[in-house]
Amino acid sequence: MKKLRSSDWFGRSGKDGFIYRAWMKNQGIPSDSFRGKPVIGICNTWSELTPCNAHFRELAESVRRGVLEAGGFPVEFPVMSLGETLMKPTAMLFRNLASMDVEESIRANPLDGVILLCGCDKTTPSLVMGACSVNLPTIVVSGGPMLTGKYRGRDIGTSDLWRFSEDARQGLMTEEELNLAESGMCRSRGHCAVMGTASSMAAMVEALGITLPGNAAIPAADANRKVLAQLSGRRIVDLVREGVKLSDVLTRRAFENAIRVNAAIGGSTNFAIHLMAIAGRMGVELELEDFDRYSRDVPLVANLQPSGKYFMEDLYYAGGLPAVMHSIEASLHTDVLTVNGRTMGENITGCESLNGTVISTVEDPFNPISGMVVLRGNLCADGAVLKPSAATPALMQHTGRAVVFEDIEDYRLKIDDPELDVDERSVLVLKNVGPKGYPGMPEVGNMGIPKKLLERGVTDMVRISDGRMSGTGFGTVVLHVSPEAAAGGTLGLVADGDLIRLDVAGRRLELLVGADELERRRGLLVPAEDRFSRGYAKLYVEHVEQAHLGADFDFLKGGSGSEVSRDSH
Structure with missing residues (x-):
């Protein structure tokens, strides 16, 4: 194993080492925690103002257990959390700001590797963008979708909100009926139960190879979500010891895989703007036409709302994203590396669909029309x-x-x-x-x-x-x-x-x-x-790029690496 980055803090002698270690010890940390153990940051977007991520304190504990089991030293830290349902004027305004928070928090601190806890729509791209600009060993753990909603004996999800809204505008749905649907929509922890942007982002990071297999579809309320988090905590320690960085996984071919998988699941159009921004941070050449070019020959094999009938919970029971990727395997670069140390092909071997109504085949797809x-x-x-x-x-x-x-x-x-x-x-x-x-x-x-x-x-x-x-x-x-x-x-x-x-x-x-x-x-x-004379909105308007480039800030393209230019003591 190469020299640990954290040793530049905790491995020092004299005054500097004294300061770095002594103040950490006020949390009850024993001395041997600072001796050659990979320091793993748990980047947490927990917030009660981000309901989709409100269970992340618990999820972080599962990650922590895994890190400790593998001989690492876990340290949890918060970053700005973007709650799609509550933030005004729009959570997207703050995606780039959150990415700056993530980037600088990782770079400035004694971290050897990072686990990113993501859930609600913008938390995934913002955390991945920031991590890419530092380029340490990294694994994403998504929070998982909520359980399928229920209303008067039928399944519902967020896509039904638009139908309910139109019915209410026509007087076809009463306020009492709306309240009943509202109470049955969000039955558990987790993000939207359909293939909305949050689920598309969870699928995106799995298709890119920066999560453990199965990450995208495990419901937030399922015990297996905690299992995946704990296993991710174990694996990130090994990634540090192996020296595998984000740049080793996020190659051009990984991005092409993600585009094809997004087509197969009927993923969100927001996928394009976020993947472009991530590619820009990683230095991977990607253009808007690639989303059309690489998805044109991939049919829709996942029968999920809003393009189909079923929900993320159903996708999980049918085999999850590994089964989807197995179905379109001929269209994927199966030799690409993923963070579990295996290739994509090895990860999806034998992962046939367990329910052909939810995950179909390329030969007999749910819909031959897909993609973007x-x-x-x-x-x-x-x-x-x-x-x-x-x-x-x-x-x-x-x-x-x-x-x-x-x-x-x-x-x-x-x-x-x-x-x-x-x-x-x-x-x-x-x-x-x-x-x-x-x-x-x-x-x-x-x-x-x-x-x-x-x-x-x-x-x-x-x-x-x-x-x-x-x-x-x-x-x-x-x-x-x-x-x-x-x-x-x-x-x-x-x-x-x-x-x-x-x-x-x-x-x-x-x-x-x-x-x-x-x-x-x-x-x-x-x-x-000019409506803005100061503050973040002024910075945003002056520096945001257009949608076809990913709407990142022009000065954030690429990365600055993990080196800290100056010491503070």
Whole structure:
């Protein structure tokens, strides 16, 4: 084993070593804990304001046991926690901030390896981004999905929230019924029970090879979640001794695997923006078209909401992500290294599906349509994305007139107005909800159907925005339009009545307005006022990159390694 990084703190003699060890000993730590034991940081996003992660104190104890069993020295530390359900204006605004907290907390402290405790949507990418920029031995432990919800004898999950909302707007669901569904939705600890962004992120890190096999699907309430955490605590000590860093696992081929697995499970569109950011930190070349290119030949084999019927609990009983990867094995790089020391191929050998209704085969898939479509055109010069498995086939080739909402407040003011000039062939366009425009790029892209159309039985329309959509959402929704309206993108020039053509097969999104007219409109634009004179929001707006690059800060690309430039004593 190479010299431990932590020995630069705890292995010193004289005044410096005295200070480093003495103050740690006030926690009741015996002297031999500082002698040649790998120091393992347990990076914890526990918070009562992040309900999905509220069980992480308990999970951290399981990790701690594993570290001690393997001869390591565990130290738990908190970092900023991002609760998707509570944070305003949007948790995505703070993803990059949390990643900075993680990066600097790891680098500044005497750590040889790290366990990342992740759960709610943004906690996974933010922790992985920060860890990548330091590049120590690292394992991710996800918190796990909650148990399947129940409402009047049927299974429900977060995706049903959108259906309940539309029913309530039409008067088809009473307040009492909503309250009953609310009480049955979140029955246990854990993140969303469907293949939303949290589950997609848990699957992403397993597909990348930076978790132990089975991580993605074990329910949070299942005892096996604690077992996985304890085994991860054991394994991280071995990773330190073997000198295996994140850069040894997160190769270009691992990223290609993750894209293909995301297609097979019907993962969130948010997967693209987070994987791009992680690749940027790791120095792996990845472009938006890769999400289309590497998923195009992979069918949807996991029958999970919102693209299908079942829930994460069902996925676990059917064999979990190893069974999904076994099903699409021919499309994967099975020789890539994973953090358990084995290859991906070795990890999934013999992991056949235990329920063909939940995890099907490539030869007879649940849906031949999967993945993520990347669109180009004059409306999205740098790209936009659409999730075909959650869209309406009849709308995949569509031309309609634009109904424009200038910002989220304009949308809320107009959407239920009976005088709104809209019909079922219209294209809803929402501007100024991108990274800079909101700021933070909220999950509002799956706009509600206008109330007057809901009452006529319309359930889907083409919707376009520079924002994002919850991974639990669905519909024919074009997202992440880049450049965004606030950055001078053509989206900002769209006017009511303009014709917009969506051609998913041709990968095109076009505003059918002449170049001269668009140039005239651009000349009439009034520059937006700088809304932020100080603080984090100002930093964010000035430095955030566009969606097609991952919406990371421009100054955070790459990493600074694990070296600390100066001592403090």
